[in-house]
Amino acid sequence: MTDFLQLVLSGMATGSIYALAALGFTLLWQASGTINFAQGEFVMLPAFMMLAFGSVGLPLPLAFLATCGVAVGVLGWAFKRGIADPLLRHGLMPIVVATIGLAIAARNGVRAGYSAEAHPFPGLFGDRLFQIAGVTVTLADIGTLVLALALVLATQAFLQRTVTGRAMQAVAQNTESATVLGIDVPRMVFYTFAINALLACAAALLVTPTYLAKFDMGEGLGTKAFFAAIIGGFNNSRGALLGGLIVGVCENLAAAWISPAYKDAVALVLFMAVILFKPQGLLGRKVERKV
Amino acid sequence: MIEFDDVVAGYGDFMILNHLSLKAARGKITLLLGPNGAGKSTVLKTLFGLLKVRQGRVRLDGRDITGASARQLLTEHGVAFVPQGRNLFGQLSVWENLELGGITLGMKTTHERIPEVLERFPRVRERLHSAAASLSGGEQKQLEVGRALLLRPKVLLIDEPSIGLSPLVVQDVFRLLRRLADEQGVTVLMVEQNVKSALKMADEAIALESGRQVLHRRADELLADPHIERLFLGGAHTMAAPV
Amino acid sequence: MKKLPLMAGLAMAVVLLAVPPFLKNYGVYLFSYWMVFVIATMGLNLTVGYAGQKSLGHAAFFGIGAYSVAILMQHGHSFWLGLALAVVGCFVIGLVLGFPALRVQTLYLAFATLGFNTAVWLVMRNEEWLTGGTFGINGIGRPELFGFSLGRALPYYYFVLGVTVVMALLQWKLLSSPWGKAFTALRDNPIRAESLGLNIQAYTLLSFAIGAVYAGVAGALFASLVEFIEPAPFTVGASIMMYLMVVVGGPGYFFGPLLGSAVGVLLPEWLRFAQAWYLTVFGVAVILLMLWLPGGLLSIPARLAARRQARAASAARAAAAARIGG
Amino acid sequence: MTPPVLQVADLAKAYGAIKAVDGVSFEVKPGEIFGVIGPNGSGKTTLFNSVLGQIRPDRGRIALNGRDITQVSPRQLNRLGVGRTFQTLQVFGQMTVRDNLIVAAQEHQGSMLGRLFAPGDSGLGARADALIDQFRIRHVAHQKAGELSYGQQKLVDIAMAFMSEPALVLLDEPCAGVNPSLVGGISTLLKALNRERQGSFVVIEHNMDFVMDLCHRILVMVEGRVLAVGTPDEIRANKQVLDAYLGN
Amino acid sequence: QAIKIAGLYELSGPGASAGTMFKNGADLAIKEINAAGGILGKKIEHSISDTQTNPGVAKGLATKAIDDGAFAVFGPVFSGSIMVSMAETQRAEVPNFTGGEAAAITTKGNPYIFRTSFTQATAMPKVARYIVDGLKAKSVAVMFVNNDFGKGGRDAITRALEAQGAKVVADISTDSGQVDFSAPVLKARNANADVLFVYTNEEESARALRELRKQGYAKPIVGETTLTGQKVIDLAGEAANGALAHVGLTVDAPNPLMLKFKAKFYQETKTISDHNGIKGYSGVYVLKAAIEKAGKLDRRAVAQAMRGLSLSAAKHPGVLMDVRFDDKGDLDRESFLVEVQGGKQVVKSVLPPLARP
Numbered sequence A: 001m002t003d004f005l006q007l008v009l010s011g012m013a014t015g016s017i018y019a020l021a022a023l024g025f026t027l028l029w030q031a032s033g034t035i036n037f038a039q040g041e042f043v044m045l046p047a048f049m050m051l052a053f054g055s056v057g058l059p060l061p062l063a064f065l066a067t068c069g070v071a072v073g074v075l076g077w078a079f080k081r082g083i084a085d086p087l088l089r090h091g092l093m094p095i096v097v098a099t100i101g102l103a104i105a106a107r108n109g110v111r112a113g114y115s116a117e118a119h120p121f122p123g124l125f126g127d128r129l130f131q132i133a134g135v136t137v138t139l140a141d142i143g144t145l146v147l148a149l150a151l152v153l154a155t156q157a158f159l160q161r162t163v164t165g166r167a168m169q170a171v172a173q174n175t176e177s178a179t180v181l182g183i184d185v186p187r188m189v190f191y192t193f194a195i196n197a198l199l200a201c202a203a204a205l206l207v208t209p210t211y212l213a214k215f216d217m218g219e220g221l222g223t224k225a226f227f228a229a230i231i232g233g234f235n236n237s238r239g240a241l242l243g244g245l246i247v248g249v250c251e252n253l254a255a256a257w258i259s260p261a262y263k264d265a266v267a268l269v270l271f272m273a274v275i276l277f278k279p280q281g282l283l284g285r286k287v288e289r290k291v
Numbered sequence B: 001m002i003e004f005d006d007v008v009a010g011y012g013d014f015m016i017l018n019h020l021s022l023k024a025a026r027g028k029i030t031l032l033l034g035p036n037g038a039g040k041s042t043v044l045k046t047l048f049g050l051l052k053v054r055q056g057r058v059r060l061d062g063r064d065i066t067g068a069s070a071r072q073l074l075t076e077h078g079v080a081f082v083p084q085g086r087n088l089f090g091q092l093s094v095w096e097n098l099e100l101g102g103i104t105l106g107m108k109t110t111h112e113r114i115p116e117v118l119e120r121f122p123r124v125r126e127r128l129h130s131a132a133a134s135l136s137g138g139e140q141k142q143l144e145v146g147r148a149l150l151l152r153p154k155v156l157l158i159d160e161p162s163i164g165l166s167p168l169v170v171q172d173v174f175r176l177l178r179r180l181a182d183e184q185g186v187t188v189l190m191v192e193q194n195v196k197s198a199l200k201m202a203d204e205a206i207a208l209e210s211g212r213q214v215l216h217r218r219a220d221e222l223l224a225d226p227h228i229e230r231l232f233l234g235g236a237h238t239m240a241a242p243v
Numbered sequence C: 001m002k003k004l005p006l007m008a009g010l011a012m013a014v015v016l017l018a019v020p021p022f023l024k025n026y027g028v029y030l031f032s033y034w035m036v037f038v039i040a041t042m043g044l045n046l047t048v049g050y051a052g053q054k055s056l057g058h059a060a061f062f063g064i065g066a067y068s069v070a071i072l073m074q075h076g077h078s079f080w081l082g083l084a085l086a087v088v089g090c091f092v093i094g095l096v097l098g099f100p101a102l103r104v105q106t107l108y109l110a111f112a113t114l115g116f117n118t119a120v121w122l123v124m125r126n127e128e129w130l131t132g133g134t135f136g137i138n139g140i141g142r143p144e145l146f147g148f149s150l151g152r153a154l155p156y157y158y159f160v161l162g163v164t165v166v167m168a169l170l171q172w173k174l175l176s177s178p179w180g181k182a183f184t185a186l187r188d189n190p191i192r193a194e195s196l197g198l199n200i201q202a203y204t205l206l207s208f209a210i211g212a213v214y215a216g217v218a219g220a221l222f223a224s225l226v227e228f229i230e231p232a233p234f235t236v237g238a239s240i241m242m243y244l245m246v247v248v249g250g251p252g253y254f255f256g257p258l259l260g261s262a263v264g265v266l267l268p269e270w271l272r273f274a275q276a277w278y279l280t281v282f283g284v285a286v287i288l289l290m291l292w293l294p295g296g297l298l299s300i301p302a303r304l305a306a307r308r309q310a311r312a313a314s315a316a317r318a319a320a321a322a323r324i325g326g
Numbered sequence D: 001m002t003p004p005v006l007q008v009a010d011l012a013k014a015y016g017a018i019k020a021v022d023g024v025s026f027e028v029k030p031g032e033i034f035g036v037i038g039p040n041g042s043g044k045t046t047l048f049n050s051v052l053g054q055i056r057p058d059r060g061r062i063a064l065n066g067r068d069i070t071q072v073s074p075r076q077l078n079r080l081g082v083g084r085t086f087q088t089l090q091v092f093g094q095m096t097v098r099d100n101l102i103v104a105a106q107e108h109q110g111s112m113l114g115r116l117f118a119p120g121d122s123g124l125g126a127r128a129d130a131l132i133d134q135f136r137i138r139h140v141a142h143q144k145a146g147e148l149s150y151g152q153q154k155l156v157d158i159a160m161a162f163m164s165e166p167a168l169v170l171l172d173e174p175c176a177g178v179n180p181s182l183v184g185g186i187s188t189l190l191k192a193l194n195r196e197r198q199g200s201f202v203v204i205e206h207n208m209d210f211v212m213d214l215c216h217r218i219l220v221m222v223e224g225r226v227l228a229v230g231t232p233d234e235i236r237a238n239k240q241v242l243d244a245y246l247g248n
Numbered sequence E: 001q002a003i004k005i006a007g008l009y010e011l012s013g014p015g016a017s018a019g020t021m022f023k024n025g026a027d028l029a030i031k032e033i034n035a036a037g038g039i040l041g042k043k044i045e046h047s048i049s050d051t052q053t054n055p056g057v058a059k060g061l062a063t064k065a066i067d068d069g070a071f072a073v074f075g076p077v078f079s080g081s082i083m084v085s086m087a088e089t090q091r092a093e094v095p096n097f098t099g100g101e102a103a104a105i106t107t108k109g110n111p112y113i114f115r116t117s118f119t120q121a122t123a124m125p126k127v128a129r130y131i132v133d134g135l136k137a138k139s140v141a142v143m144f145v146n147n148d149f150g151k152g153g154r155d156a157i158t159r160a161l162e163a164q165g166a167k168v169v170a171d172i173s174t175d176s177g178q179v180d181f182s183a184p185v186l187k188a189r190n191a192n193a194d195v196l197f198v199y200t201n202e203e204e205s206a207r208a209l210r211e212l213r214k215q216g217y218a219k220p221i222v223g224e225t226t227l228t229g230q231k232v233i234d235l236a237g238e239a240a241n242g243a244l245a246h247v248g249l250t251v252d253a254p255n256p257l258m259l260k261f262k263a264k265f266y267q268e269t270k271t272i273s274d275h276n277g278i279k280g281y282s283g284v285y286v287l288k289a290a291i292e293k294a295g296k297l298d299r300r301a302v303a304q305a306m307r308g309l310s311l312s313a314a315k316h317p318g319v320l321m322d323v324r325f326d327d328k329g330d331l332d333r334e335s336f337l338v339e340v341q342g343g344k345q346v347v348k349s350v351l352p353p354l355a356r357p
């Protein structure tokens, strides 16, 4: 039983990491109708930015704030101007491929320009251990989980409950109609990417102590986040959290009790089942009526 | 007054309006008629800043609005536009669609005005919290018209509102437009294929063919004209016999 | 109009035939590598570009083809048997993979195929008794054709080229038959297509299965080209690269895969002068390409044609307007 | 006696609390042009989609020429000779108008395997051209259907329904957005097909001139139920119908 | 004119860390040699290319190296890639130095392939001996990474342990890039073995060590070079303390040459070299010695000279440690048993080569 709890708790900690990365996917899908294959790199870049700010002597919180600033400019504004604006109206394919290109460029740019090594990253929560019912958890585990939860709920509330959030969704669903209604489309698109950039920074802050700052850290993270987002439901931010936790926990249980070699397959089976029986995801809304 | 002066506009390299000039009087209801593909919708889209004006000028009450964006027209000139086809945010609820319709007004004003609109379109009120895409064709159109009225525009561009609306509702909408023009001096530029009913309520009519104005007359005159058929037929063709 | 693609194809064929003898082994190897990916992405182009099914699992079929040949040759069977198995195996598995496509569309389909790819990759990696696991399978030979050995680089290249041409002709025939229209209809509007009597289930499944066969054939050739395989070239990442090649080349354009694979295979090699930065440059090049031509490289001729057509239509319209006005 | 072409009995479909179609029964006789009218949201489109296998009705029975077709797929219905149009535009946007028409009938030519070896236009070019001329869309025949005006797309959509020469066609607001001259044309076409080939039609339409002139019988729906069925004259004289739908 | 050395390294993809280190090591050696006048009076020209950790690309690059007339080929490091590319270099009779540790590389009878480090087959018996004799363990749990490197090591250690009379009671597979080690650590804990043997790459080693500490694992943790590298210590922090490892090559060896190398490497690259850096560096010096022994720039003669080549660090400082090659291309030299103490590798004992020259 303790074993089980240990696995579940650890899985939830890992899962909340997936959830944070998945949150970006669901946000972009709901608010701009795109999929960003560079989402993992969007987490990796702020991690390195924070390291860079740290190396010139900024303490972590300041480095984080500075990184947020830079990220909103680069991953938000520049991404919007450089990639989203010209490509959004051409449908999904070109922008998806552009983000694949971006992922390749970012990953290899960091590798060539900085280093191919993994770098340790200061943890936000210190290295404290707790014993709860015979189960060991770290402060970081709990902190990540709580913060992930908070971010997910905040994002969800923003999108669903504020007019700006809904205007962002409106732009994704029908840009021309949004224009006709006088919605400031470019600004909404910018908000979307700016928020995405901020979420990526937050994710980087929480994720990197475990993932380590490495040029290809985004690759694995991106894939897992993908799975998490689908299982939870792509058009729902809470889904990202649920999906992330499910993937994290299932992986752990499978690795311990089924087959470590096929542990990814368990998430996969789940994933297939969700896709086939509830394609909109566990918490996703069904898209209504086509004819 | 809406004024097109020698306007050239189109899609990519395909010019639909070739040196089009036309005028729609202020505070009047002007109909835009013509065969399918004449360029009626293109006129409205160009006017509303959705298509680029390649040549010529567009003026509104004497002010040059060539190249103005939709947002500017809406906020600075009080122009609202109901396009042809379906233009809702399908996955958002009816209520949310209405709210977004008033985004340029601020939420306070919008919330004050929404009940008024709902009263006018009771079918829409019944479905207030359903996703817009689940509405029937006519219900969706009603919602769209309502959403535009929320803005209390000074100029209303409306593209074939009668598509999908049942006869009673069409009458309602037409009557409403008439009142807006008469009581509030709203300028209405409307495209219609439902020619006879539309002419009955309109002030003037412009017929378009291949992107050219072929006629501009008073609506009542036109209605009385025995040759009216020819005008919106796009020449003298009728459909050939079946094979 | 129909002649233009044919002419371009012929010109390209001349280049492909005449240049390699003047290249060193490395050049020939690259050309072979390129052709292998042309075949694979031709299949993906059918599935994604023409039939509009979002597939991110193409590398799995590529791998199935490669392992078919590798495993059979390892056990002393001929390449040709492996190739046949690759074709049949991929067709059947492609059909099976098509089934999720009947239930889910667009984004979700992409995910399902991505999951399938991961599953296949896991099997390749873990079932050591069959696939050699991460140690891979070494010493895969090259076939003989009519008693003529294809072991050396140049003969093998011409063999691969020959297969490419055959596969291209088959696809050309397929696409110019009513099936081609059916696939496009399926892509544009499946609901309408079904109400017009199109068996969208069958066409969907077939678009996957036929696409998979192309990948399988390519995989078979790949195994013999590299003479060693392990699971790494068949990951989701590889599928994503293939998707990139199709989109960059121009999805739904017949010769798109030829150019797209050149971008995916040859461009990084050309960029090697940029040293450590060459992949960064490659990534940026892909972005710029998309910004310049969102419809892919082969949308240039289509764009020009569309422009010409639009100008003609404009002129016709202006003339009509003049008649009325006059 | 020949069975009705289309027989619908006690059909119902609800979305949550909304009874979109609520126990509708009617028959369409061979060679009949049957109109369906009713206020917005009265369930006409839902009725069509249920009959045509697009959505699954909650209850009810549908028969085509006496054969049960409840829950038969749209494709099979098409193969059984049922054509249709949709209320929303449904064309193949990336294909040319002519290809739209060809693809609309090609599945009726030979077997699937046979089509692999058939000529690109499946021998349907002439028929497509004839319809193109009839609907006066010759000048846009080689344009992409997605780049046409609303009315032009509507015409393509209707023409597609006739490509495979179906015995029964269900049309959902065919005249919406179509120029009056062509509305007359469509009317003429339907009448001629009806006369010459005994084609049966079910038409949803809000254009009363069209409906009254064309239809042999008309069904009026209100709130998912049948309010009245009758000849145009009967319907025009029905007080309830006037109140609910037609006005003055 | 110049001696062309073609370096085919994993500079991107999963092998990027290892490949970059190997490249940097080789590059440093080449710079030094050129500065000192080259080999037989000729300068070395180092052409570097990236295999993307993809065997198909590696094969092409090997072909290219041969097309370009490379005198010798360095790399790739990953076993899968070297398996493919060495077929090309063998066909062209070009000496090929690899960092791969898989046993299979030298069992194919390829006379042109040479290692720059132990195979797992030589290293593991040494570890096993220490586990059984030094730690008096009867049962061992093995945690390995599920790739060719990890599986090869797992097979070798299992064989070696069984030969020494210890039992492997748990066989725990982990993924490359795995983040959450709670399940494998739990399994290790539940196995209740006397010793845990961990054979994963550096980053995963660090994560495993952290999780082991988190779950309070108290038994000895033993590994190979990748368990106690400086990188691991940096990443795992305190959790690395107490980990034991058999290390073929470490910059912390009690060896002045090694310390000098460490400093130079740091100066060049601002990173601390791991075993791959040492492999690349010493490999180039081995080649130099072999060419000088052959006395001419003849590939076949150099390959011939490599057989049974025995080099002492005293005479050839660049090889850093005494080394001896056998006729298969495998090498033998002394190695170390280290423990992490206070965030540093401390050498506990020096293990002699298997066979003294």
Ligand SMILES: Nc1ncnc2c1ncn2[C@@H]1O[C@H](COP(=O)(O)OP(=O)(O)OP(=O)(O)O)[C@@H](O)[C@H]1O
Pocket: A288, A289, B127, B130, B134, B135, B136, B137, B138, B139, B164, B166, D015, D018, D019, D020, D038, D039, D040, D041, D042, D043, D044, D045, D046, D047, D087
């Ligand atoms: N998928 C759905 N989910 C929820 N409600 C639906 C759905 N489809 C239809 N409805 C509701 O069912 C009712 C009937 O709709 P239907 O489209 O059949 O009307 P209609 O008679 O065709 O109207 P119109 O003349 O406006 O096209 C409407 O109130 C509509 O809102």
Ligand SMILES: Nc1ncnc2c1ncn2[C@@H]1O[C@H](COP(=O)(O)OP(=O)(O)OP(=O)(O)O)[C@@H](O)[C@H]1O
Pocket: B011, B014, B016, B034, B035, B036, B037, B038, B039, B040, B041, B042, B043, B084, D140, D143, D146, D147, D148, D149, D150, D151, D152, D177
């Ligand atoms: N998106 C587009 N791209 C290219 N051409 C277009 C596009 N939209 C319309 N057209 C062309 O422009 C011409 C005029 O279209 P428009 O929509 O203005 O016609 P309309 O008069 O509104 O017709 P309808 O009565 O059918 O709505 C048509 O010939 C059509 O082919």
Ligand SMILES: [Mg+2]
Pocket: B040, B041, B042, B084, B159, D149, D150, D151
């Ligand atoms: Mg129009």
Ligand SMILES: [Mg+2]
Pocket: B136, B137, B138, D044, D045, D046, D087
């Ligand atoms: Mg309807």
